Amino acid sequence: MTLAVRDLTIRFGGVTAVANMSLDVGAREIVGLIGPNGAGKTTFINCIAGVNRSVAGSAVWGGREILGLSPAALLRLGVARTFQSVVSLHDLTVLDVVKLGAAAHARRRSGFIAQFFGSERTFEDELCESLLKPLNLADVARSPIQTLSYGQRKSVDLARALAAEPQMLYLDEPVAGLTYQEGLNMGAVIRSVRDRFGCSVIMVEHKMDVVMATCDRITVMAHGSRIFEGTPAEVQTDQEVRRVYLGDA
Ligand SMILES: Nc1ncnc2c1ncn2[C@@H]1O[C@H](COP(=O)(O)OP(=O)(O)O)[C@@H](O)[C@H]1O
Ligand SMILES: [Mg+2]
Incomplete structure (x- = not known):
């Protein structure tokens, strides 16, 4: 496109x-x-x-x-985007935020994340594997956003946008x-x-x-x-x- x-x-x-x-x-x-x-x-x-x-x-x-x-x-x-200024969403974890990005788009379940719905692997495991690992966020997947560095928060914002495929x-x-x-x-x-x-x-x-x-x-x-x-x-x-x-x- x-x-x-x-x-x-x-x-x-x-x-x-x-x-x-x-x-x-x-x-x-x-x-x-x-x-x-x-x-x-x-x-x-x-x-x-x-x-x-x-x-x-x-x-x-x-x-x-x-x-x-x-x-x-x-x-x-x-069409998805990230923001110039990233905000800290209180005590949400990295996975919480990325799941929000996926949920915002849940109706268009056609892509790579969707193929794992209903399979043995959990949705969270798949998000970790497909998004958090490539962005170096797998180790902090369950950490609250406030505990992350600014650089890591920028990566979380990118992961959130990518979760919408x-x-x-x-x-x-x-x-x-x-x-x-x-x-x-x-x-x-x-x-x-x-x-x-x-x-x-x-x-x-x-x-x-x-x-x-x-x-x-x-x-x-x-x-x-x-x-x-x-x-x-x-x-x-x-x-x-x-x-x-x-x-x-
Ligand atoms: N909501 C707004 N109300 C009034 N002026 C605005 C608004 N948003 C941007 N501007 C003005 O539009 C111009 C372009 O701003 P912006 O798009 O933020 O530039 P850049 O991102 O390239 O730094 C600037 O002069 C800015 O002051
Ligand atoms: Mg600008």
């Missing part, structure tokens, strides 16, 4: 946060969305995730217009707040998630070394619009991108 966003525009009062923004994401493609603070990246994701109501444009996912659909409706179409995954700054090494690990995890689950990914991220190592293609936003699109190597060498974003004079 592919996503085609065209001419998306959204205003907050007098501020045009996203202006005629277009973006294509192919099947199994990881697209990086970068740009300075306030460029409109989160707002753009919120529009195609059913949170913000855009004033104009279209977003076609798998042949269907998805602008205006609720997050729950999008989940049923295989998405075909499209929006990641808003998955590496923010992580240590350098945790960030590189997360980048590798995102690529392995794509390989394993076969999903497409839009990844908003600031840490350039992770973006370069993780993404197949990169779109650069500034002032609500796309100013450049290319491979990681092309983005690194483009003069205008270096000036606007990477801080060159």
